[in-house]
Amino acid sequence: MKGIVFTEFLDMVDDTFGSFVTDSVLNDVDPPSGGVYSAVDSYPCEELIALVGTLERRVGMTMPALLRTYGRHLFGRFVVRYPELFESYHDSFSMLEGLDGAIHKEVRKLYPDAELPRFDCRRESPDRMIMVYSSLRPLADLAHGLIEGCGQHFGEVLAIDRFDDQEDELNVSTFLLRRQPM
Ligand code: HEM
Numbered sequence: 508m509k510g511i512v513f514t515e516f517l518d519m520v521d522d523t524f525g526s527f528v529t530d531s532v533l534n535d536v537d538p539p540s541g542g543v544y545s546a547v548d549s550y551p552c553e554e555l556i557a558l559v560g561t562l563e564r565r566v567g568m569t570m571p572a573l574l575r576t577y578g579r580h581l582f583g584r585f586v587v588r589y590p591e592l593f594e595s596y597h598d599s600f601s602m603l604e605g606l607d608g609a610i611h612k613e614v615r616k617l618y619p620d621a622e623l624p625r626f627d628c629r630r631e632s633p634d635r636m637i638m639v640y641s642s643l644r645p646l647a648d649l650a651h652g653l654i655e656g657c658g659q660h661f662g663e664v665l666a667i668d669r670f671d672d673q674e675d676e677l678n679v680s681t682f683l684l685r686r687q688p689m
Pocket of ligand 1: 508509510511512582585589592603606610611614620621622623624625642643644645646647649650651653654657
């Protein structure tokens with residue numbers, strides 16, 4: 508997992524709960540990186556899960572809630588860091604449909620070793636879409652938050668229902684997205 512996912516997470520923890528909490532979480536997890544992450548290097552996904560799991564016990568929020576909150580935060584940070592990737596999109600559904608074929612494809616060019624999920628989108632009507640997340644990593648909650656952040660970014664009201672499944676080692680989550688007609 509790319510360092511940017513860790514640095515943005517620790518920044519969010521700093522801003523939301525204070526640097527004292529960040530320091531104590533890092534102290535407890537004691538990651539091999541020492542808590543110093545470089546955006547371009549890769550670190551085990553388990554390390555992120557350990558950080559979130561320790562924060563869960565500290566702040567009394569569940570891991571799914573923390574990952575979703577982080578997903579919303581991360582989407583906002585992507586908008587600031589990579590504005591050019593957002594220029595051609597004017598609504599959430601077209602952006603989400605372009606995720607694998609355009610956005611994550613660009614990510615892969617920047618970071619050839621990026622560990623990215625797969626998203627299969629099926630538009631059922633202008634304001635209803637099925638989106639299936641498949642990943643070796645258990646980060647459907649992060650995806651959920653990113654999708655919420657995407658809806659907020661475009662000023663849309665998105666109702667999101669999700670069904671989680673496991674196919675061998677693959678985490679598969681089906682998102683049903685219903686948007687208030689624009
Ligand atoms: C709503 C839109 C998006 C969704 C739902 C989404 C979903 C995800 C998820 C769930 C992961 C974690 C890896 C996994 O689960 O296998 C991920 C990783 C990542 N995504 Fe996205 N993403 C979105 C938009 C973006 C955008 C706009 C960027 C901009 C550059 C981006 C860059 C990345 C990067 C750098 C990683 C880390 C790859 C790694 O750790 O190796 N994503 N994405």
